[in-house]
Amino acid sequence: MTDDRTAGGGPTPHTPRVGSADDILAVDIGGTKLAVAVVEPGGRVAAYDRIETPGGLDAEGLWRTLESLMDKTVADSGTTSLGGVGVGCGGPMTWPEAEVSPLNIPAWRDFPLRDRLRARYAGLPVRVHNDAVCVAVGEHWRGAGRGRDNVLGMVVSTGVGGGLVLDGHLIDGASGNAGHIGHVVVDPEGPPCKCGGRGCLEAIARGPGLVEWAQEQGWRPEQRDVTGVDLAGDARRGHPIAESAMRRAGRALGIAIASATHLCDLEVAAIGGGLSQAGAMLFDPLEEAFRTHARMEFARQVQVVPAALGQTSGLIGAAALVVAGDRYWNAD
Amino acid sequence: MTDDRTAGGGPTPHTPRVGSADDILAVDIGGTKLAVAVVEPGGRVAAYDRIETPGGLDAEGLWRTLESLMDKTVADSGTTSLGGVGVGCGGPMTWPEAEVSPLNIPAWRDFPLRDRLRARYAGLPVRVHNDAVCVAVGEHWRGAGRGRDNVLGMVVSTGVGGGLVLDGHLIDGASGNAGHIGHVVVDPEGPPCKCGGRGCLEAIARGPGLVEWAQEQGWRPEQRDVTGVDLAGDARRGHPIAESAMRRAGRALGIAIASATHLCDLEVAAIGGGLSQAGAMLFDPLEEAFRTHARMEFARQVQVVPAALGQTSGLIGAAALVVAGDRYWNAD
Incomplete structure (x- = not known):
């Protein structure tokens, strides 16, 4: 599904969508759902999709599921190119390297999430933080x-x-x-x-x-x-x-x-x-x-x-790690 | 009394003292004592004095007592000129304006400490913070x-x-x-x-x-x-x-x-x-x-x-508000 939402300063849902090189691919990874959005630089969600976190997969299977969801959401958004990737993921993880071992996702233990995303989106900044931290950032930035x-x-x-x-x-x-x-x-x-x-x-x-x-x-x-x-x-x-x-x-x-x-x-x-x-x-x-x-x-x-932002707050915060890194990102 | 102390990276107590334009006048104001020091940019205490906080004085009397102590300590230090004034004072206070109402100093209620110091040390940066905050800063900077x-x-x-x-x-x-x-x-x-x-x-x-x-x-x-x-x-x-x-x-x-x-x-x-x-x-x-x-x-x-710094930690922290303001001072 593609879904237009406003989050603070973005255009209204009925503004025609124009692709931007500064759009951010935002990802929210938890034990119950995987959610992906393309977020405009102002915080507006241009495309959004989510699925239940699949059980019964191994680490690579889960990664491929996430890849499909990311590809579909980017296509839905109509963006011409991305400016970066921001991710909130359940902890614990090493940080900022983001080898993740989410408590409620047993398939991933020391899974090199940031490295995988960097390889897939070469040349783009990729920033990963705890999912609750991303909610806090989203609520501070636009909530x-x-x-x-x-x-x-x-x-x-x-x-x-x-x-x-x-x-x-x-x-x-x-x-x-x-x-x-x-x-x-x-x-x-x-x-x-x-x-x-x-x-x-x-x-x-x-x-x-x-x-x-x-x-x-x-x-x-x-x-x-x-x-x-x-x-x-x-x-x-x-x-x-x-x-x-x-x-x-x-x-x-x-x-x-x-x-x-x-x-x-x-x-x-x-x-x-x-x-x-x-x-x-x-x-x-x-x-x-x-x-x-x-x-x-x-x-x-x-x-x-x-x-204030409901279920998209973590995605909006994940995007802010990249587009508002002066306030929300202190690492390499 | 004049007292040489080292605090971290400064010269040893026996190094001959050379006045520096970057010396900081540091003040620690509490209910039991008034302490004043001249602190070198590296954190070494070049001169130090303290007295029991006098009771029975009104606001202006207490201020004049502090003035005398500051003058004496600056003279003792041999500094040729000062680069700023840093103060730790018991709370509560407005901040960063530092109208102070220290719980244990009833003579001062809404006393305009920062304004008074600015008038007395015209042209120098004057920075005032809570006395316990200055201890934390001192311990972080040099402790x-x-x-x-x-x-x-x-x-x-x-x-x-x-x-x-x-x-x-x-x-x-x-x-x-x-x-x-x-x-x-x-x-x-x-x-x-x-x-x-x-x-x-x-x-x-x-x-x-x-x-x-x-x-x-x-x-x-x-x-x-x-x-x-x-x-x-x-x-x-x-x-x-x-x-x-x-x-x-x-x-x-x-x-x-x-x-x-x-x-x-x-x-x-x-x-x-x-x-x-x-x-x-x-x-x-x-x-x-x-x-x-x-x-x-x-x-x-x-x-x-x-x-680690004993009774001078608040003074060293007060000095750091000025000489290491990039880390310890976020106000005007």
């Missing part, structure tokens, strides 16, 4: 954090990830891992976390963690293989345990964002990912916990808001 | 974080402050308040904090907070007006309640630094301030809590160490 210099972008879904833009620039940290808000400690006596720690935000607020907690409390959903999104649905329908689970997630998020606000002097925290669609069920307790703990004078103006 | 790009500098004393250097640059945040590690939440059900929140690191680990906790547990020191440093002394002498208090502080510090490490992908956390002199009594439980919670792969290399 809920636009025009601000200090933004935490988050993804709350199967895991809890994030990225930090401070003083107007993406923060990479020592190894490209800055932004791991999911492993900020919100309750030192809390549940064990997959990282080996205890009481991390992710251990409490990740969808599967919430589902597990709700089931322990007696939640008995009718469907099988339920997710945090199902839980949020039951919360909206007034199920008291589901409501408690959303309060639990909101409170953990509020505490972690308060800590991040005090440490980094933020202006905006933008929350994306499936669970963020729970609306007031999540954001009301989040706001309450945030205001309880973020009490320094300078924290009063901070806004905690849903991400 | 325990030298040569690293991602450093948290902390001061653990009557309060708990800090500053962040990420991707090689000082982070200011929206209002110059980045680095407030003291208000990272380490126990959401913990004691109330002066900021209005609950369970902040500072509420647990600040010296007076530890003393209060120890006295509630039955600690009965012989002297009056005890501080965290006295408590640390009793801990070293084997007093079990004092030992517990130091473990409590160390644990809170370890949790907060783990959160900061995951959020910012740090390389070094350098801890200064009076309580940091407690040595293993503090750093052993700190390290244990840190390693319990900082479990992401990328956090394994992080070093948590005592600050």
Whole structure:
């Protein structure tokens, strides 16, 4: 499918499309979907396609699937030539080399994603970063954090990830891992976390963690293989345990964002990912916990808001790694 | 007194002093002391003096006291002319304008420190930042974080402050308040904090907070007006309640630094301030809590160490605001 979307400053969806040498091929690689877009220099998505991440393939099979999707999307876009390739991919990865080992894509372990893309798109800049970092960049560049210099972008879904833009620039940290808000400690006596720690935000607020907690409390959903999104649905329908689970997630998020606000002097925290669609069920307790703990004078103006760009934020951010590299790319 | 000290790359203390047009007048203003130095461009302290912060003066009286101290130190240094003025001052303050209202200096409320210094040192750059931020800058420039790009500098004393250097640059945040590690939440059900929140690191680990906790547990020191440093002394002498208090502080510090490490992908956390002199009594439980919670792969290399520059770190950092402004000064 080809799909016209605006994202901030681009032309409207009905403006006739003119190919540009500066278009960016943007890729978003996760455990549930592969998404590809051609993004114009201003952030407008000129073509977009996505498929479920295929299971049962080996590393080369998955790579060939991605190649097909990229070729189709470039053809759909009508672009005459590309100015670069930007990619968000699930972690962990080495950075900036981007040998990727996405937790939820077992077929790729130390897969040399950046090298493969460089070989395929010879001469073009190829930049790869963590997928949640790309969401943060997208939200800063053209989304809920636009025009601000200090933004935490988050993804709350199967895991809890994030990225930090401070003083107007993406923060990479020592190894490209800055932004791991999911492993900020919100309750030192809390549940064990997959990282080996205890009481991390992710251990409490990740969808599967919430589902597990709700089931322990007696939640008995009718469907099988339920997710945090199902839980949020039951919360909206007034199920008291589901409501408690959303309060639990909101409170953990509020505490972690308060800590991040005090440490980094933020202006905006933008929350994306499936669970963020729970609306007031999540954001009301989040706001309450945030205001309880973020009490320094300078924290009063901070806004905690849903991400603005929806499912294309990671693609738009991946494109920004290339077209706005002065702010978002600090590596070779 | 005039005092020769080395700090990193400068000449040895016995090198004859030659005045330089690039010397920086550095000032450190806190509730207990006023310290002034002339710092060479490489970070060597050429002259140093300090006095107890006088009580009982009004705003202008305190300013005149500072003027005298600055004049004396400049004269002692033998510098022929100054290249700028760098200042660390207790918060809060507006930034970068530096109208200062230091919590522990009631004589100054909205005192126009930067304007006064600009008028007195006309034509020279004058740069003012939070005193704990200056400690972090000093430790990054010439101390325990030298040569690293991602450093948290902390001061653990009557309060708990800090500053962040990420991707090689000082982070200011929206209002110059980045680095407030003291208000990272380490126990959401913990004691109330002066900021209005609950369970902040500072509420647990600040010296007076530890003393209060120890006295509630039955600690009965012989002297009056005890501080965290006295408590640390009793801990070293084997007093079990004092030992517990130091473990409590160390644990809170370890949790907060783990959160900061995951959020910012740090390389070094350098801890200064009076309580940091407690040595293993503090750093052993700190390290244990840190390693319990900082479990992401990328956090394994992080070093948590005592600050290296001692009482001059804030002055050396204040000088760096001017002589290394490309890394440490983002304002006008």
